[in-house]
Amino acid sequence: METKPRLMPLLPLRGMLVFPGMIINLDVGRERSIHAVEAAMTSDKQILLVSQKEAVTMEPGQKDLFKYGVIAEIKQLLKLPSGALRILVEGLARAKVETIIEAPAVDTYFQANALPMDSVVSEDNEVEALRRMLIETFEQWIIASKKVNSEVLLTFKDQTDPGRVADMIAGYLSINIEEKEQLLEAVDVKERMNKLYTYLCKELEIAGLEKNISQQVRKQIEQNQKEYYLREQMKAINKELGEGDERQAEIDEYKKQMSELDLPAEVVEKINKELDRLYKMPPMMAESAVIRNYIDVLLSLPWGKFTEDNFDLEVAAKVLDKDHYGLEKVKERILEYLAVRALTKQSKGPILCLVGPPGVGKTSLAHSVARAIERKFTRVSLGGVRDEAEIRGHRRTYIGAMPGRIIHGMQTSGCMNPVFLLDEIDKMASDFRGDPASALLEVLDPEQNNTFSDHYIEFPFDLSHVFWIVTANTVETIPPALLDRMEVIQLTSYTEDEKVKIGELHLLPKERQAHGLTAKTLNITETALRHVIREYTREAGVRNLERKIAAICRKTGHRIVTKQVKSAKVTEKNLTKYLGPVIFLESDLTAKAEIGICTGLAWTSVGGELLKVEVLATNGKGGLVLTGQLGDVMKESAQAGYTYIRSRAKELHLDEKFYETTDIHIHLPEGAIPKDGPSAGITMVTAMVSALTKRCIKAGIAMTGEITLSGKVLPVGGIKEKMLAAHRYGVKTILLPEQNMQDLEELPVNVRAAIKFIPVNHMDQVLKLALEE
Structure with missing residues (x-):
């Protein structure tokens, strides 16, 4: 039921709305609002409360206020020290704002026609049902949200006016101003209750969610507090036992190591993740040892650590000359590398492959290179390696997994640019576990090894700064793809003069020191050393020479200790007292002219050797027998030579039907040793012709060369090795292919002077020079 509009003071409310029946405290601070309260107090103490649409508006106008408000009575008024007023008001009735008379000045106040x-109430069961539902749902909301005291419900139980119930509940809800204004404007109670029920259900759902979230957070906090409490207890117990928090101390130690290294970002992230796992893991769990090993490997690698190279070529040359006599070609190549490094400042290292017979100093030369350029040295022996994981490492899924030998070598070197020796690369094998030679392709390829991938560490590792040195006895067994990545340098056999110098300058002082002798207590003359080299050793290198010198040192040491002598001087005359009878007699292969016995030259993995070819012609049916464990190429060479002799039977004064009545047996002594290659071709033909014609082969002559069916002599390999072997055995004359004469430039001057070299290009020349008339 409507009445006439009333002119009354207006109090704009910010951020809140008052419903009829609500009793609430309001703080009034704005000048106009204070004047409105004072005006109300001087009349009937009633004031119109209207909410602002936006709480931030400081000086609202009619457009900034809602259309409905509440007529309220001021119950109490209190002046605050700040000058503001605190009033206690009670909402009396809804009021529609007809017009607002805006205040012209600050010291006046708003007035409104209200x-x-x-409320329009329809007395039916639906309204009662809504009232009960509202009270029940409001009770659930109070329990769920705990924002309102549960005693408030007692006032609702006795309240029969549904409109008043709706207004009271609306006053307690935390809904926004717009929604509250809609409830205030809903004069029809049923409409008001329906809207309110919608808002109340929504708030109940939100309160339920808040409760769940709150419980989860509280549970998590309780769990964290529990863990913290238990950890503190463990710390206290460990402290009492005198153990301390070992795991935390261990992790702190790892963190300290990480801070001292220049680790890549992805490695740091991985280690931190593993440390987190380690901390959370029970101490007796087996996997913790796996994690520790992995972290230890990562931290032991020399990430970003480099040593300074020595680019002083004079110093490097002196170091190389001091450590090794001869080997000029190799030393020259190393000095060239240093010179290029000094000019370009590039860090890419070469891959040198030192190929030569055992005992010529390949491994010790790598040590000298490291000393010359002042780099760290590390070595890996590849002899017998047949598992790819030896090179690339095992995956960490396997028990007992470990990094490969390359990464292990980098660990031991402690820097990113060591001299890295891969020893005996020709002795690798392959089986069902993979091919290690193929795994080495990535290591030794300058275009790939800057991101070498080891299965264990799982991060690319830079090997491009490493100076790689590879050693092998022969290149035959190295896969072509691997050999292509290396620069091959051949180390040949030592000459007798070189061996004498090595013995005097290196081996004798070394063995003296090892056996507690000095230059005063033991002296070996140069002539005695030559006799040791000629009569007691036959080798490409100097290992046996070192053993013989060691034997002399032992004998001398024994005689000095037993006080037989005070010092010893070893000469060629008393040499047999120290080393026993002579092992190799001088010139036993080419000493005299014989029929059917010819001396050839062979190139083996232990250097050059003299090869004796024996041929016997007997009555038979024209058979050709070859014995002495010959390879296919050598057998075919003998067949070709035999066919050549048949084609030249008339010129050689042989019976043209000799091949039907004569058997020829070719034998190479030392039959247990495999022999192969075409370079004994002219040697076998000469021996066969000698046996068939009964003409002697001249003494002191040796030969090498491949033969064709037409009798041409083709060039062969290993000339330097073969010539040094011939010089070692005392050969005076050598027949060799004409095209091989250019290879003689590599020979020492004294070898060239001691031997007469005769170039040949046809078998007729060979026979004319080698056979006696």
Whole structure:
């Protein structure tokens, strides 16, 4: 039921709305609002409360206020020290704001024509049902949200007016101003209750969610507090036992190591992740040892650590000359590398492959290179390696997994640019576990090894700064793809003069020191050393020479300790007292002219050797027999030579039908040793012709060369090795292919002077020079 509009003071409310029946405290601070309260107090103490649409508006106008408000009575008024007022008001009735008379000045106040509005109530069961539902749902909301005291419900139980119930509940809800204004404007109670029920259900759902979230957070906090409490207890117990927090101390130690290294970002991230796992893991769990090993490997690698190279070529040359006599070609190549490094400042290292017979100093030369350029040295022996994981490492899924030998070598070197020796690369094998030679392709390829991938560490590792040195006895067994990545340098056999110098400058002082002798207590003359080399050793290198010198040192040491002598001087005359009878007699292969016995030259993995070819012609049916474990190429060479002799039977004064009545047996002594290659071709033909014609082969002559069916002599390999072997055995004359004469430039001057070299290009020349008339 509507009444007439009333002119009354207006109090704009910010951020809140008052419903009829609500009793609430309001703080009034704005000048106009204070004047409005004072005006109300001087009249009937009633004031119109209207909410602002935006709480931030400081000086609202009619457009900034809602259309409905509440007529309220001021119950109490209190002046605050700040000058503001605190009033206690009670909402009386809804009111529609007809017009607002805006204040012209600050010291005046707003007035409004307010039309009181009575609630429209329909007496039916639906309204009662809604009232009960509202009270029940409000009770659930109070329990769920715990924002309102549960005693408030007692006031609702006795309240029969549904409109008043709706207004009271609306006052307690935390809904926004717009929604509250809609409830205030809903004069029809049923409409008001329906809207309110919608808002209340929504708030109940939100309160339920808040409760769940709150419980989860509280549970998590309780769990964290529990863990913290238990950890503190463990710390206290460990402290009492005198153990301390070992795991935390261990992790702190790892963190300290990480801070001292220049680790890549991805490695740091991985280690931190593993440390987190380690901390959370029970101490007796087997996997913790796996994690520790992995972290230890990562931290032991020399990430970003480099040593300074020595680019002083004079110093490097002196170091190389001091450590090794001869080997000029190799030393020259190393000095060239240093010179290029000094000019370009590039860090890419070469891959040198030192190929030569055993005992010529390949491994010790790698040590000298490291000393010359002042780099760290590390070595890996590849002899007998047949598992790819030896090179690339095992995957960490396997028990007992470990990094490969390359990464292990980098660990031991402690820097990114060591001299890295891969020893005996020709002795690798392959089986069902993979091919290690193929795995080495990535290591030794300058275009790939800057991101070498080891299965264990799982991060690319830079090997491009490493100076790689590879050693092998022969290149035959190295896969072509691997050999292509290396620069091959041949180390040949030592000459007798070189061996004498090595013995005097290196081996004798070394063995003296090892056996507690000095230059005063033991002296070996140069002539005695030559006799040791000629009569007691036959080798490409100097290992046996070192053993013989060691034997002399032992004998001398024994005689000095037993006080037989005070010092010893070893000469060629008393040499047999120290080393026993002579092992190799001088010139036993080419000492005299014989029929059917010819001396050839062979190139083996232990250097050059003299090869004796024996041929016997007997009555038979024209058979050709070859014995002495010959390879296919050598057998075919003998067949070709035999066919050549048949084609030249007339010129050689042989019976043209000799091949039907004569058997020829070719034998190479030392039959247990495999022999192969075409370079004994002219040697076998000469021996066969000698046996068939009964003409002697001249003494002191040796030969090498491949033969064709037409009798041409083709060039062969290993000339330097073969010539040094011939010089070692005392050969005076050598027949060799004409095209091989250019290879003689590599020979020492004294070898060239001691031997007469005769170039040949046809078998007729060979026979004319080698056979006696």
